[in-house]
Amino acid sequence: MRRGRIEWLLGGGLVVLFLAISIAPGLFAGSPDAVAVTRRLEAPSAEFWFGTDETGRDVYARVVHGAGSTLGVVATAIALAGVLGGSLGALAGFAGRLPDLALSRSADALLAFPPIILGVVLASTLGTGAGNLILALAIIYAPVFFRVARAAALMETGRAYVEAARTLGHGEWAVLTRHVARNVAPSVVLQCVILFPLALQIQAALGFLGLGVPPPSPDWGASLQESRNYLTVAPWLAIFPGLALLLAAMATSLLGRALQTAGR
């Protein structure tokens, strides 16, 4: 089988699966908060596929119910970063000169930080909770979108159709929104898919550091933090949320690679 087809099938299949789990977790598992006190820290079995945690909750149910919040936070953050960085980037590339210089320098300043470190600072500044986590991740990745959109807009602005639109008497705003922005959009969308696995890792790391969505939410990163004290006693607590993260990141990077090859 051709390599591209494997990427599409595996990546696409996994993405659909994760989407289904995120949207309707109830179809796949019972309650993530149901407690069976007498059955604490049980190893995986036919009844509890992924075992139980320190309060007797079903790890499988928690991993399934954690998908929506974990992946939802990342998807929202990426979308927000894409809109924010994308529009500012298109504007900077199109307007040129002073606005470009100011925006580009600001983007560079944010890009100078390793993403996780910027994430730690931002998450501590904003405080815990899903909304703040989304905002922090969006600020980290907006500069990346800015650069991509700016480069694309610079290229488009030099094209003949932009000159033609101007000659026809269209206003600058119309040329930007109706022509340039539409041609910049595909690179921004592709960037969303490429950045998703990276943002997911940062989301998980912040959760692990206790700076993400706080417990008792079944967020995967937060679950990994809770599992730390039981690593050798109950390794399944750490294995399964991590595997979920691994598979979700893999699915989106496969899809990203397939899209990149298709675009060439």
Next chain:
Amino acid sequence: MVEALLRRIGATLATAVLATGVVFLLIRAVPGDAIGEMLGQSAGDPAAEAALRAFFGLDRPVWSQYLSWAGDVLQGDLGTSMRQGLPVWGIVTDAFLVTLQIGLVTLLVAILVGVPLGLAAGSRPGGAMDMLVEGFTLVSLSAPVFWTGMVLLILADAWLGWAPPLVYTSPEISLSDNLESILLPVLALGLLQAGAYAQFTRQQTAALLRQDFVRAATARGLPARVIFGRHVLRNIAIPLVTYAGLILVQILGGVVVVETLFAIPGLGRTLLAAIQGRDYPVLQGALLLTVGVALMVNLLVDLAYALIDPRVRGA
């Protein structure tokens, strides 16, 4: 060439100034500060609070605090920790050396594992080895690095019955204890970056093999071994070396979570502790060092390209 170089250095400096300014503003926006906690039982006493604030200069406007901090930094003074009362420079550089050692050993692992894998995969695109390496890079780049660390801890316990000492030993005290304490963190980070290195090497090799001069060499009847050694390796050596700089920056950033997991007193943990304790001078110093190293390495990588490859110079 000189003009482009100066412009590049100027842009880097401007970025550094802007980045430290952003940091300065951001961390002062963090809710709560060190003063309340320092006062302990006498918290709520406005006179004591005002006195402490004035002592640390926190009563002045932010821009004035920034200017005096920046002035001190230019004279090589990063200030004094509000919590430990020690010079920030010492705290931050001690921590950085710990992180740097892990970073350099990790880089070595990544190169030793990643480059051969990438060469093997790239020399026959689409072959069985290529597929295997592709799978390896996919998994290693998708796994959260702290989770890889946790899995290593679990495996070490299950297979070897070995639990690593979660206490860091400096190499000056005992090299063997030091290596034992950084073994798993280096492996976790190394697996990730070996994937990155393998992917990069594969791309470079495969792209090079498609070049006309390689085809010409094949047409002249040169054996594959000679083509590989004389033409391919020489050409990808430069990008591979410069890539090391970028990977090192990535490792120094990604090490934060791993240091927390393995209780290593590196720059990442110092930074986290400074944020939690609202120790502004230490936090500023640690961030300045992180950003400074990242900007410097990026600049050096660009310079290296320009020095080695004349085609880049005009750009």
